[in-house]
Amino acid sequence: MDNITKTPVYTTAAAAMHCEQQQRLCEALSGDGLIVLPGYQKMQLQHDMAALFWQEANFLWLTGVTYPGWVVLIDVATATTVLVRPDLTEVEQLFEGSLSDGEAIHVSGATEVISRAELRERVNAARTKGQILYVLKPETAHELGMQPNPAHRQLLDELQLSDGDYHDITPVLAKVRACKTQAELERITRAIAVSCDSFNAISSAIAQYASEAEITADMTRDFIRAGGRHAYDPIVAGGVHATVLHYDRPTTETLRKDQAVLIDVGAHIDGYNADITRTFYNDAIVDSNVRAAIQRVTETQRHMISFIQPGGSIREFFQRVDDSMMQVLVDLGWLHSGQKDQLSRYFPHAIGHGLGADVHEWFGGYDTFQPGMVLTVEPGIYDAVREIGVRIEDDILVTDRGTENLSIEAELGS
Template sequence: MLETLKFRRQKLGGNIKDNSLLIIFSGEAPVRSGDQFYDYTPHRNFYYLTNLDQPKMAYVLRKYNGVMEEYLFIEQVTELEEKWTGKRLSKEEATKKSGIKNVLPIDELRTVLGRWLLNDNFENAYFDFERGSYQHADTVQVLFAKELKRQYPFLHVQNIYHDITALRLIKSEDEITNMRTAIEKTRLGIEALMRNSKPGMYEYQLEAHYDFVIKTEGVKHTSFHTIAAAGANATVLHYDKSTSLCQDGDLILFDLGCEWNYYCSDISRTFPINGKFSDRQREVYEAVLEAQMEIINNVRPGLSMQDLNEFARKRLAEACQKVGLIEKEEDVEKYYYHKIGHYLGLDTHDVGGRGGILQPGMVITIEPGLYIAEEGIGIRIEDDILVTKDGHENLSKDIIKSVDDIENFMKK
C-alpha cells in the first residue's frame, strides 16, 4: 500500500510546476446543531494520497529547484482533550500509515508556509478546488487559498483537482478488493431484505433489516442514503422518505450500498413485497433485466460513456415497445429518464463525470429502469461493472436478480 501511495504522490508531483506548493486538507465535520457535529468523513482526495482518515490534517508537497519534499501536518491535542474526544494519531503512526516522514503539528502550518514563502522563490500554490455546483459553499481548500493569496499576492493559485481525478479513475487491485468486499456485504443485506419482506411493513422497517446485517458485518456507513420505494414511490427516481406502507401486490425498489475502507458499492434490486411477481410485473421486470444484460455485455475498453448511453436508450425504448408502453422510440423518455450509469469508487458518483472513454481498471454502474407512474410500477436493476482489458467483469453477479431466483429465494 505504501508503494501505491508513493506512486500516486510522485505522479501528482510530476504534474505541478517547479517552485510550487501543493496543499490538500483532510477536512472537518460541519456543525449540525448546537454543539453537535455531523459524522466526519475524510476528504476523498486527501485519503487517496495519504491513507489517513482523521480531521484537521494537511498534506503539503514542496517542489523547489526540481526537488520534491513531502510534509504532513496533523492535529495534536492535550491529554485532557483526548480523554474527552479520543486518541489522535501520533507522528509515528501517521508516518507508518502514509509513508510520509516529515510530520508536524497542524498549528504550525501557517508559520512554516510563511517561512518558505518569504525565504524561497515559490511562484505557484496548488489546491484541490472540487466543487459540485456554483451554489456550493466554499470548502476549506477555497477559504485557505483565498487567505494565502491575500497574504502573498504574487502567488499563482492553481487547481490540481483534475490531475487527482485522472489518477482515481483507474482502480488498483487494492481498490477493487475493497469494492468487492463492499459489494459482498451489500449482497448479504439485500438477501435479508428479501428474507424479511411481507405486506404491512413500512418501508423504513424493511430497510432496517439491511442496516442491521451490514453493521453486523462490520460496515460503518452506507454509501448514500438508502432508497426504499414501494409501489408508486418507485417511479420517483430519488424518492427518500421511506415512510409508506408496503401493500400486498407492491413491488419495492431498493437502491443501496455500503462503504468498505471508504470504497463504495451501489446496487439496485426490485422485488415483490409478497414474494410473487404478478404477470404484468414479471413482463416489465424481465424486459428491464434483458436490456440490462445486453448493455452489460456491451461494456468494453474503447467504448465511450456517450455511446453506452445511446445504446441503453435504444435498448430501453425497445423494452417499452415490447411491453406496450410506446410506439415511437423517441417517447421512451416518459418511462426512462436518466443516464445508464456512472463511475464508482471512493464516491458513489465517483470522479470522471458522465463522459470519457472506458479503460481497463475503471468501475462503472449499469442501471436501466422503467418507471410507469400510471401503473404504480417502478423497476431498476443495477450492477457494478469492472472494465477489463478483454471486456468486463460484473462484480455484483452473485446478487440474484432473475424472477425465478428471486421468487425461489423468497419462498424459502
C-alpha cells in the same frame, strides 16, 4: 449521549496503497510544485452536535486519514508527503477524540506531521521560490440545493490564495483515480461482497418483511457488523416511493404485496464503496405491468453491459443506452417510436458513473473505457401515475479483455 471517537487500527498495507497513489499523482503532474489539499471540516447538525462525518474523497484517497481538519502537503518533484494536524482545543479532543501524529503517519505513509503555522510557512516559501501550487478549486452549491463543505475555501483564505495563485488539480486527480490499482480493487470488491451478502439475505426473506424500515434496519446491521456503514443514504422504496430517485425516508407502513420494492444500497468499507440496486417482487402476486417492467429492464441491463469494452467509446456507449431504453419503453407501451424526445420523462438519469473512493466518480476525462475502471450500469424507468419504479444496477470492472460484473452475486429475486 456524547461519545469519544475510538482510535482506528491501521495497517502497513494501507500506507503502501496510499504511498503508491501519492506517487501516481505526482507522476501525472511532473515537474516542480506543491500539492495542498484539505480534508473536510465537521459540519454542525444542531447546537453542539456535529453531523455524521464523511472525509473528502480525494484527501481520503491520498492519505487514508478519516478525521476532520487535517491537510496534506505533497512535494511533486520528490513525492514527499507531509500531514498537517488540526489545531484542536482540549474540549474538542475530549468530545471528538483525535488522531496522533504516529497513527497519521502509519496509515498515510507521510514522512512527518507539522502544525498549521508550519504549513503557512512552507506554502509562503514555495510561493517565494515560484513553485506551482496545486489546490482543489472550491465547490459551488449543487443544483439539488446542497451546500459544499467550507474546508477548501477556508484553506485558501488561511493561505491568502486568490484564484490566480494556484492551479486547480481536480481534472488531474480525476484522471489518476479513474483507473484503480489492485489494492483499490480488493477494497472495492470487499465492499461489494458485503453488500451482495446483505442483498441475498433480504431476497431470501423478502415476503416476510412488513415495511421499508425493517429492510433498512437489517441491511444497516449487516454493514456495521462487517466493519462498515452505508456508502450513501439507503434507498428502500415500495410501490410509488420507487418513482422518487433518491427516496431516503423508509417508513413503517405495510408494504403492498402486489407492488415491487426497489432497494438501492451499498456498503462503505475501508474507504471504498459499493453501489447496487435490485427491484424485488412476489411473482405470484405482483401486478403484471410491474412484472413486465422489471423483466424488460433486467434483460436490457445485461445487454448494456456487453456494450462496454476496453478501448470502446464512452460517448457511443451512452448513445446505445438511450436507444435501448427507448425500445424498452416502446415495448412496454409507455412511449411510441417517434417520441424519443420524451425519453427523459421515464428514464431521467445517467446510465452510470465511476465508482471507488467516491460513490459517484468521473471517468477522468477519458474518451474510451480503460482497464481498471469500475463503473455502474443502472437502467431504470419510473412513472408515478402507474406507481412503477424499477432500477437494476451492477458494479462493472473494465478488464484487458472485456468486463467483469463484480456484483453479479447479488440475486435478482423474483
